[in-house]
Amino acid sequence: MTQADTASTVLTPSLMTPEYLLADWQGHRRLTRRVIEAFPEDQLFTFTAAPPMRSFGEMAWELYGVALYTLEGLVTDEWPNPDWTEKPPHEKAALLAAWDELTRRMDAELPTVPPARYQEEKALFWGTMSALTTALYAIDNEIHHRGQGYVYLRALGIEPPPFYER
Amino acid sequence: MTQADTASTVLTPSLMTPEYLLADWQGHRRLTRRVIEAFPEDQLFTFTAAPPMRSFGEMAWELYGVALYTLEGLVTDEWPNPDWTEKPPHEKAALLAAWDELTRRMDAELPTVPPARYQEEKALFWGTMSALTTALYAIDNEIHHRGQGYVYLRALGIEPPPFYER
Numbered sequence: 001m002t003q004a005d006t007a008s009t010v011l012t013p014s015l016m017t018p019e020y021l022l023a024d025w026q027g028h029r030r031l032t033r034r035v036i037e038a039f040p041e042d043q044l045f046t047f048t049a050a051p052p053m054r055s056f057g058e059m060a061w062e063l064y065g066v067a068l069y070t071l072e073g074l075v076t077d078e079w080p081n082p083d084w085t086e087k088p089p090h091e092k093a094a095l096l097a098a099w100d101e102l103t104r105r106m107d108a109e110l111p112t113v114p115p116a117r118y119q120e121e122k123a124l125f126w127g128t129m130s131a132l133t134t135a136l137y138a139i140d141n142e143i144h145h146r147g148q149g150y151v152y153l154r155a156l157g158i159e160p161p162p163f164y165e166r
Numbered sequence: 167m168t169q170a171d172t173a174s175t176v177l178t179p180s181l182m183t184p185e186y187l188l189a190d191w192q193g194h195r196r197l198t199r200r201v202i203e204a205f206p207e208d209q210l211f212t213f214t215a216a217p218p219m220r221s222f223g224e225m226a227w228e229l230y231g232v233a234l235y236t237l238e239g240l241v242t243d244e245w246p247n248p249d250w251t252e253k254p255p256h257e258k259a260a261l262l263a264a265w266d267e268l269t270r271r272m273d274a275e276l277p278t279v280p281p282a283r284y285q286e287e288k289a290l291f292w293g294t295m296s297a298l299t300t301a302l303y304a305i306d307n308e309i310h311h312r313g314q315g316y317v318y319l320r321a322l323g324i325e326p327p328p329f330y331e332r
Contacts, residue, residue, distance in 0.1 A: 013183065013184055013281030013282075014180025014181060014182060014183055014281070015180060015181075015182045015183070015184065015187060015281065015284045015285075015298050016180060016181045016182040016298065017179065017180055017181070018179055018181060020298070021181060024302065028306075049215055049216060049317055049321065050215060050317050050318075050320035050321035051320075052320075053317065053320050115179030115180070115181065116179075118181045119181075126330070132181050132182065132186070136190065137330075140194075140309050141329070143306050143309040143310050143313065144309050144310075144312070144313040144316075144329060145313060146310070146313070147309065147310040147311060147312070147313030147314045148313045148314065148316060148317050150310070150314060151215055151216050151219065151314050151317040151318075152216075152317075154216035154217075154218075154219050155215065155216035163307070163310060164292070164303075
């Protein structure tokens with residue numbers, strides 16, 4: 001890409017490269033994976049620190065689903081209404097296997113997204129927003145629920161993984 | 167700023183403008199403010215859903231301190247070792263007043279940060295990282311602890327504010 005190409009895409013000072021977004025997202029997903037692993041198998045899908053809140057395993061499947069939906073939207077530029085009616089298995093091994101497969105797909109596919117797409121407004125079923133906002137929302141939602149998982153682990157007497165290690 | 171100026175600053179495709187960063191950060195801080203407000207005065211600095219975790223009020227003062235430190239670092243480009251030994255008052259009104267004053271400062275001062283500074287590596291006491299990473303870390307840390315505040319509110323039987331409203 002030449003400087004002229006860049007200038008035609010970016011008309012205001014910009015802070016974040018696509019490579020940074022991928023590294024940041026995957027760093028968060030690695031940490032979330034460690035939080036999933038830290039739960040005892042028999043607590044991951046049953047324990048809640050504050051009913052009626054869900055188990056962390058159910059939250060983690062949501063995080064997986066949102067990340068998958070967002071990746072596919074960014075790559076294909078199609079943003080259908082998601083179908084999240086199917087209940088994924090309440091098994092740690094199945095969750096981690098899906099998580100790792102998505103990690104591989106994200107590394108392979110996110111770099112194919114045209115950078116200009118991130119600034120475009122997309123009509124999603126939860127509102128119209130830029131594609132960048134959908135990506136950051138997926139990350140923010142993951143941090144939010146993972147923080148809840150930290151409380152669950154503390155309530156179970158388990159030391160959570162360090163937040164700053166990605 | 168001309169396109170030539172932009173091209174000299176931005177050599178790879180970039181996704182996030184300084185205006186976006188400010189709006190995103192302030193949106194998160196507005197939501198955190200609503201979470202602080204949602205706590206009963208007598209629980210904000212005393213309740214924990216999972217000992218030995220801190221009260222949400224103490225976490226919120228940390229979030230305030232990290233945001234203030236990060237804003238001042240970005241604006242002045244000085245990154246001294248922070249001094250967080252002084253204990254702020256355990257009073258909701260004092261916390262909210264400080265929060266709102268920082269909101270005003272952030273609106274006024276963050277736009278003065280030269281965009282190129284965000285890519286520069288800074289030696290902080292917790293490690294060397296880009297200024298952008300310090301800003302995003304402050305936001306991520308806020309989302310993380312706010313998510314914990316949601317669990318505390320649920321454990322108190324209080325409905326937290328919607329996560330998606332900023």
